[in-house]
Amino acid sequence: MSHLLIVDDDANSARMLATVLEAEGFSATVVGSLREARQHLMLMPVRAIFLDLFLPDGRGLELLNDPQLVGEAEFVLITGHASLDTSIQALRLGAVDYLTKPLNVEHLKRVLGRLHGSGNVRSEISQMSAMVHSKGGFSGLIGRSAPMRRVYDQTARVAPTAVNVLLVGESGTGKEVVAQTIHHLSRRRDRPFLAVNCGAISPQLIESELFGHEKGSFTGATRQHRGYFERAHNGTLFLDEVTEMPVDLQVKLLRVLETGQFIRVGSEEPIETDVRIVAATNRNPLEAVRQGKLREDLYYRLDVFEVQLPPLRARLDDIDLLAPEFLTSINQADGVPRSFTPAALDALKHYHWPGNVRELRNVVHRAAIMAEQPEIDTIELPATHAVHRVAASDAQRDVLSIPLGSSIADAERLLILATLERFDGARERAAESLGISLKTLYNRLREYGQLSVSPDR
Ligand SMILES: Nc1ncnc2c1ncn2[C@@H]1O[C@H](COP(=O)(O)OP(=O)(O)OP(=O)(O)O)[C@@H](O)[C@H]1O
Numbered sequence: 326m327s328h329l330l331i332v333d334d335d336a337n338s339a340r341m342l343a344t345v346l347e348a349e350g351f352s353a354t355v356v357g358s359l360r361e362a363r364q365h366l367m368l369m370p371v372r373a374i375f376l377d378l379f380l381p382d383g384r385g386l387e388l389l390n391d392p393q394l395v396g397e398a399e400f401v402l403i404t405g406h407a408s409l410d411t412s413i414q415a416l417r418l419g420a421v422d423y424l425t426k427p428l429n430v431e432h433l434k435r436v437l438g439r440l441h442g443s444g445n446v447r448s449e450i451s452q453m454s455a456m457v458h459s460k461g462g463f464s465g466l467i468g469r470s471a472p473m474r475r476v477y478d479q480t481a482r483v484a485p486t487a488v489n490v491l492l493v494g495e496s497g498t499g500k501e502v503v504a505q506t507i508h509h510l511s512r513r514r515d516r517p518f519l520a521v522n523c524g525a526i527s528p529q530l531i532e533s534e535l536f537g538h539e540k541g542s543f544t545g546a547t548r549q550h551r552g553y554f555e556r557a558h559n560g561t562l563f564l565d566e567v568t569e570m571p572v573d574l575q576v577k578l579l580r581v582l583e584t585g586q587f588i589r590v591g592s593e594e595p596i597e598t599d600v601r602i603v604a605a606t607n608r609n610p611l612e613a614v615r616q617g618k619l620r621e622d623l624y625y626r627l628d629v630f631e632v633q634l635p636p637l638r639a640r641l642d643d644i645d646l647l648a649p650e651f652l653t654s655i656n657q658a659d660g661v662p663r664s665f666t667p668a669a670l671d672a673l674k675h676y677h678w679p680g681n682v683r684e685l686r687n688v689v690h691r692a693a694i695m696a697e698q699p700e701i702d703t704i705e706l707p708a709t710h711a712v713h714r715v716a717a718s719d720a721q722r723d724v725l726s727i728p729l730g731s732s733i734a735d736a737e738r739l740l741i742l743a744t745l746e747r748f749d750g751a752r753e754r755a756a757e758s759l760g761i762s763l764k765t766l767y768n769r770l771r772e773y774g775q776l777s778v779s780p781d782r
């Protein structure tokens with residue numbers, strides 16, 4: 326269905342919009358008030374609604390509050406004043422994009438191009454959301470814990486809009502997976518998704534990597550180069566570790582986000598770009614702003630919508646889904662039907678996972694390689710991470726750090742394993758130092774999946 330509704334009381338502007346829409350292969354009805362819009366929607370569902378912000382009988386945004394009436398129609402806001410606040414508010418409410426008056430025909434055509442393609446993203450998302458509980462995940466993301474469901478909900482809301490997203494979370498929590506999911510659930514899905522690790526490109530090269538350069542613009546620029554912004558046109562650009570970008574370049578990035586134009590290094594010709602930015606950081610962004618690592622104005626541009634990825638230790642129950650899933654994909658690759666015993670899964674849930682899901686995947690991989698039988702009962706956990714040496718007065722001391730937020734059981738487990746390691750696996754000495762009986766030590770180790778059948782090995 327490609328019928329569109331234009332709700333605008335400015336008859337001239339509405340007629341002009343209708344002309345462009347029709348030239349692009351849509352049919353369109355023009356109405357001048359909220360009341361007429363509602364009447365029309367009751368008679369006939371539409372593919373998208375182009376909505377003026379201010380109408381004689383109310384604010385255009387009011388229509389968005391009536392999901393029954395609107396059905397699966399997309400919203401495109403039309404605004405006379407390009408106020409960022411209203412546009413952002415509109416996008417947060419679910420509009421796919423906004424146009425400013427006077428209409429920029431190129432921009433309009435891009436919006437229409439996205440309406441043509443990709444089927445109905447929204448209905449796909451609502452089906453996926455409904456299946457989170459039964460499937461234990463959402464798109465490529467696994468987990469049904471409350472914090473993950475919040476992530477799915479936010480992802481589902483923001484993906485189909487044009488809003489920039491900031492992903493905040495520790496290393497290995499899935500920021501890149503979420504960025505890809507956002508792209509995949511947007512109308513840009515048939516266009517490129519490009520990821521740039523701002524921390525991994527040398528400060529000298531990052532400008533030309535992002536914006537491209539002309540031949541001869543600097544030593545070594547032997548030919549023209551198209552940067553990420555050019556190649557990601559109409560798609561999504563994932564700016565990973567955005568706080569690591571040099572501050573002077575952050576100024577240039579901000580300008581691109583404000584004007585929709587960039588300039589290749591060595592050129593003066595602005596080039597139009599339509600790129601959606603998903604940025605990520607494993608720092609606290611406000612702290613990065615305070616420390617002068619992230620410009621405040623850029624932060625507000627990127628952080629239109631923030632998604633916080635929970636650390637794995639805050640959702641240990643999801644390990645019941647994650648670990649077997651990782652094991653299954655390893656099994657498929659090498660054709661061995663391995664599985665975890667409940668004890669092994671339990672052991673995985675008694676660790677604080679400083680490296681989050683990535684670390685879990687590595688531990689599962691290692692367990693699969695080490696397994697002598699298809700039933701994996703014992704898990705080797707990386708206890709060493711938590712232990713480090715400090716020079717305290719005259720002696721070197723081993724120190725165990727336990728993250729706040731750990732349970733007593735976690736802390737006990739870490740202390741036991743680290744002590745054992747400190748005594749090179751000598752259990753009697755470890756038990757003595759811990760002040761517990763050897764029997765208790767064995768019991769604990771068995772609980773942790775660190776001990777298989779025979780206690781004397
Ligand atoms: N919820 C999840 N479900 C399934 N796999 C996940 C999930 N979260 C992360 N992963 C997997 O864990 C690994 C790390 O994820 P990802 O690279 O997205 O982390 P990140 O937050 O970008 O980390 P970094 O800050 O170190 O770049 C990947 O292999 C990813 O597929």
Ligand SMILES: [Mg+2]
Pocket residue numbers: 500501565
């Ligand atoms: Mg990453």
